[in-house]
Amino acid sequence: MREIVVISGKGGTGKTTVCAALAALASREGRNPVLCDLDVDVPDLHIIFDPHVQQEHPFVSGNTAVINENVCTQCGRCLELCQFGAVGQNGNGQFIIDALDCEGCGVCHKLCPTGAIEFPQRHCGTWYLSQTRFGSFVHAQLDPGQENSGRLVSLLKQQARQLAPTAEDSLILCDGSPGIGCPVISSLSGATLAVAVVEPTPSGRHDFERVADLCRHFRIPVSVIINKADLNNDEARAIEEYAVRQGYTLAGCLPFSPLVTEAMIRGEALTERDSPLASELEKIWGRICAAADKPARRANINSL
């Protein structure tokens, strides 16, 4: 099983656009990829994939404290205990808990002298199993304002691995989470290859170096795509040299192109119709497949 995760560090570098283009190529080659959107905070891949949802499941994680005002004696112990500033008083002087601030630690719930604080589970989002024209698709949507969850990412990957055939050349292609925090660590866990989409800008490079360090830490090989390379050729070359120095493969460079937005508006992957960009992406895909041509050392989802 090959598991390829597209990452970027910084947002907006074209990670999702590249992922959709690669998915279309893998599908055209008859590789029947299992596709997975791990950017659960603001997922976008479904805009291109137009999924037909077959299963829908709630995602529940953690708990939120809620004061039962019928039992509460207004002693104020919860206010004293809460380290997160989640306990306040309403106009009538009654204690209330702000669900947005509540960290779900349960201290007030466990130590309330009258047992007036309930601790229900928190509905954090929804995850889906779908079919698309490119293959099966595992995706999710966190409820707005919920904590970005490495666990939801792990859950999606687990589902994708169950869907993928056990054959050695079976393929899982994931749109990874942005950033370098917990969700991206979960995205990368157990991956065969990380494909980093980098913009030749100071912040793009800065964030790429941070996320590449993370890959190194997990011993995941990195393949680099420099997107919008012509915006700053010097910086693009510097990233290229950096990548080679670090032992990453260079999958290729893509120019800035209005074709990207145009394809997005049509709801198409860039490789669904012929263009210079599409041919370049085919070459890139070939190099990525070569770089990923080693089975995963192990497919684990470690605890974070």
Next chain:
Amino acid sequence: MRIAFASGKGGAGKTTVAASLAAIWPHPCLIVDADVEAPNLHLFLHPHLEAAQSVYLTVPELDSEKCTACGDCAAMCSYKAIAKLGAGLIVFADMCHGCGGCFEVCQANALKKGKRELGSLQWGSWSLKMGADQNSDQNLNQALGQTSSQTSGKNSGKTLLMGKSRVGEAMSPPLLRAIDGALAAISVGDAASVPDILIDSPPGVSCPAMTTARMADALVLVAESTPFGTYDFKLAHAAFKKLNMPLAVVMNRAGMPGNESGDAALEKYCAAEGLPLLARLPFDLQAAEAYARGYLPLLEQSANALIWQRRFGLLYDAVQRWAGGKIGQIAEPCSAVNICASGTTGAGHA
């Protein structure tokens, strides 16, 4: 006045918008980089940074001499930061969220208050830097119709506060709360001496972005009108409108070739939702190239910079009208009518 800049989609341009506004802000201002996992503002503003101050979380430290291994602390901990294994207890300080529950329940006084580094806060002062162009301060001042003492040199009163998480630290909200604490400390005294605060938020719509928005009096959402950008913007709007704070929108990269329908759809959404559209900043390849070289478009060494200075000047005017201009006076957003600083012409639209 504190204004946060957020966006659902990463790369929508919130850092560029916040930094550019700060650059032309005619009053003393503090710009805050709250994107603690990937702070980038300093790469564009080149501040003179002071020494970093580490920020810590209070975590338990076990005194095994005193510990009776009763396990009450382990039972209290929701994060598995304390585990009962074999005959004793073991503390995993990395896992601790700082809820303090273990200290409350330990009868044997066996837990001491230790600390874990979350990251750092770094203050800096900055002034406008425009590469090799010596006249750029002057150009900018001319563009803004201001005297040089208002915006140039070290007297411009521009400061930066950067939060930066320790690599490997999974939690950013406690570091954001430390930023909030630092802002509270400077927001005392008479209003004239308190700088305006512009906050560059973390991307996305999850916990860190929400925590950051709540530090501010008002929130500006920077939106790109592509299909991805519009979808992410609507998610962001759904999340942030729960905060009941004034919200406004800056459309970025408007007029991308072939995306006329996207611009119109975003405008229609803003009008329907009563969201003031403060500016429609046009897509400009030259600006993207400037950004790629590490320059804010309005600080570039070209005539194009003057156009961008004008655009951000108009955006500043729109923000002032929207926010009422004074601390504490931001109660409700203004209507969308007549407050738009549009891209190239400056003509209003609503």
Next chain:
Amino acid sequence: MKIAVSSEGPGLESQVDPRFGRAAGFVIVDMESMNTEYVDNGASQVMAQGAGIETAERLSALGVGAVLSGYVGPKAFTALQAAGMQIYQDLDGRSVGDAVRCYAGGTLNPATASNK
């Protein structure tokens, strides 16, 4: 002594689960009597954080002396060591029974560090 093998299913024919903290369950084998029992680990599988630590606690409470698994993360490793258990890693890709036979045959070396 009892040993615990991370397992995708309840019996000796099940595959070793490569995960430790988020393993589906554990086959517990009493090496004297060779009796086996299965412990479900679903509660830890769904934890937001600390799955490895909780799993270590669970096995410690059962009096397990050695753990056979695929991949043990650093925190779980520390927890298992603190509980005085021996840890054998990289045993995924075979059945639980095979893993137990290897252990009984004395051909395995206990790990001295997490394999991250």
